[in-house]
Amino acid sequence: MLRNYFKIAWRNLLKNKxxxxxxxxxxxxxxxxCMxxxxxxxxxxxxxxxxxNAExxxxxVQRYSLPEETLYWNTTAYPLAEALRNDFPEIDVVTQISGPVSRVFQVEDNFGNVKRFEESQVLFVDxxxxxxxxxxxxxxxxxSALSGINSVVLTAELAKKFFGLEKENYNSILGRTIFLQSKDPFTVTGVVAxxxxxxDHQYTMLIPYEFFKINNEYFSSNWSGNYQGTTFVVLRSAKIKEALEKKIAGWKKKYLNPEDDKRIAYALQPLKEIHNETLYGNSPGGYIMPANILNTALIVALFILLIAIINFVNLLTAQSNSRSKEVGIRKVMGGGRFNLIVQxxxxxxxxxxGILALSVFIVRILLNFLNTNLSVIxxxxxxxxxxxxxxxxxxxxTLALAAVYPALVVSAFKPIQALRNSIRFSGTNRFNLRKSLVTFQFAVVQLFVIAAIVLAMQMNHFRETDLGFSSDAVVITETPEFEKLEVYRERLLGNSGINKVAFGSGPPMAVNGIQLGTNYRLPEQPEEEVMMAEMKIADIHYLDFYDMxxxxxxxxxxxKEAFDEFIVNxxxxxxxxxxxxxxxxxKIQINEGQATIVGVVKDFNNNSLQNEISPCILLNWTYYQSNAFIKISDANHLSLGVIKNIWEQTFNNSIYDYQFLEDSIEKEYAVENLVFTGFGIFSILAISIGCLGLFGLMSFMISKKAKEIGIRKVLGATLFENLSLFTKEYIGLVALAFLVAAPLVYYFMNQWLEGFTYRIELSFWMFLSGGFVTLIIAILTCSFQSIKAALANPIYALKEE
Structure with missing residues (x-):
């Protein structure tokens, strides 16, 4: 029996290719x-x-309360971990990490050759x-691998890179020595995957936290500072979390000064919530994927799958007329409905x-494509x-909706109607199930199209908004040796392809995680009235370089080595x-000292456009001028090679790297770009699936109405009149779908835009454009088949009985 079912299924596939x-x-x-x-x-x-121990x-994490705002930080003071470890026996484990950071290492290979490598994922751990x-x-x-101050643990990939291992003989490199910054020796004590x-913790190298502590004594002992240190605890039971938070709230005054004790409140954030929770953000080196984005993606996946299933069901039920005689004969011969349903x-x-098997193959290709090409994360x-x-x-x-429902519909045909080929679905002339499904399909397609238009407009708004500074053709390089800055500048400006050079802690907009914070107040104000500001180190050329x-x-x-002047925004x-x-x-007092305001700069976007402009203080301080900003001629890419040569001549103990400022600013909108790209792709897919279904449905309807078209044509119907026979119904369905989709997409897009300080306003034309695009696509899809049928010779349709 199954063999017979298989033959019939195969013949039907070939019959309707x-x-x-x-x-x-x-x-x-x-x-x-969907997968x-x-x-x-x-x-x-x-x-x-x-x-x-994830659970x-x-x-x-900590909340830092100020008179006018509350800040939420995912990093904490370095001494916190040791204090918790000593004072709270109910905490099973406390660990303190710092980084990841970038460091340069020197390694001697098996042949005595000395090589230098820069590793950007060095993590200090206890x-x-x-x-x-x-x-x-x-x-x-x-x-014991991390017990020695000068121990180092490498990942397998880094071990192969450093020592050229051809086989996975990792024990052979234990005891080998590598040098940090060409001076501090480290002994390899472990290799890990x-x-x-x-x-969220990506690393290629683990170095004992004790080494960091000894070499950063001020940071590691400062309770008032916050220097990229992250503290994690493992509790004996998750049930004690709230009680422990209350206990910590009273305990912290033991270590914090009175003002910090008032401002700082510690909280315990579950490990599994860190990556998807936006309030505190991710630890250094990671990224956040907001939970609302993932929830939206789930809805999108379900909609894409549903419209594909709707297509499948619509076409199968539409084609069921061609099998009505088969059903009628089998029922007359004594076949029961159950057997028909099973078949x-x-x-x-x-x-x-078969489709699932093909989909698995396609999914593997798509995942490889995403891994290779989705550079934002x-x-x-x-x-x-x-x-x-x-x-x-x-x-x-899919089986429940796409296999069972059509089987129930076809098996329910009445024998007499089936043999006469006069099957009529309920509500044929009204709004039946098939029309409802097509309307739902069009509504989903329009939702995607309108959302993609809104997203495109918002991303374009990001790109066209005046940031308050010039970012064109700016190359950023590190400056590892402060004493050589002027030599570096003079060598760069000696090249005709380089227009300007400036030094500072970072560009005007905080990118790549480079942002220094400080408290500020008037000298006569009490310390409890401090407010937060961003601190930027800038040389005398900085304002002119960025056209501020x-x-x-x-x-x-x-x-100056000791700053005495401020420029503020x-x-x-x-x-x-x-x-x-x-x-x-x-005069203004900041954490680092007191100085006089000598200039006021027009507001510029010191934060990405998701956030407001915050108070900013520029210092003329040679300390922390860790980046060089180089303006090159737009078309002169040869300048990049010149910059590299000059950099390597000047800083010959380090490894060269560079980036364009515009690329760094673009990365600030990584998640938004991902959402925009995703909705663009999903819109194309939804339209493609919808067009395929509509094309198939129109093909079937036209084949069933071939004689009607022939008669109409013989009686004098024009091409337009024959076209309207098929298209007017779907134009109405598209319009109805627009009325369903427009309010939904308005609500969701408005919610999304509320997350941006600089945002577009939703306009009616965006919605009309989405509806119009969908309408045109539907008309073109219908017209392709309709025109073909309307232009055909009516004799061929009328001569067949």
């Missing part, structure tokens, strides 16, 4: 897209869930780190199982056994109600 192809392609695209999205969502929502591990987070050891003893991609479910299931997506549940969910849902406008006062006259003046002229000559 075009419609079968359309059906298979539409459902394959839908299932493949990729679900795999991505699972990947992004399970960060650090692989650690055995009991928490990050210590001996409790492997007890908190699962680390897969390949060589060395986890209990690289952390999984869905881990049609079997036939449809065979097709769906470092993805390591792969299809494995852990995704069997996703495949079963999609397959089960002074609205009052003057520029710095010279760079207009936003800072609002704190005291000053105008620009009033501010000149006023």
């Amino acid at each position: 075009s419609s079968s192809f359309i059906n298979i392609m539409g459902l394959t695209i839908g299932i493949s897209t 990729v999205i679900l795999i991505f969502v699972r990947y992004e929502s399970t960060f650090d869930a692989h650690h055995s 009991k591990t928490y990050r210590i 001996a409790q780190y492997p007890k908190t987070f699962d680390v897969h050891w390949l060589a060395g003893d986890l209990n 690289s952390p999984p991609g869905n881990s 049609f479910i079997f036939e449809n299931s065979l097709i769906i199982i 470092d993805l390591q997506l792969e299809l494995g056994w852990s995704h069997v549940g996703i495949l079963l969910f999609i397959g089960g849902l 406008e002074l609205v009052a006062g003057r520029n710095f006259l010279g760079n 207009e936003t800072l003046l609002k704190s005291y109600g000053w105008n620009a002229e009033e501010a000149i000559g006023k």
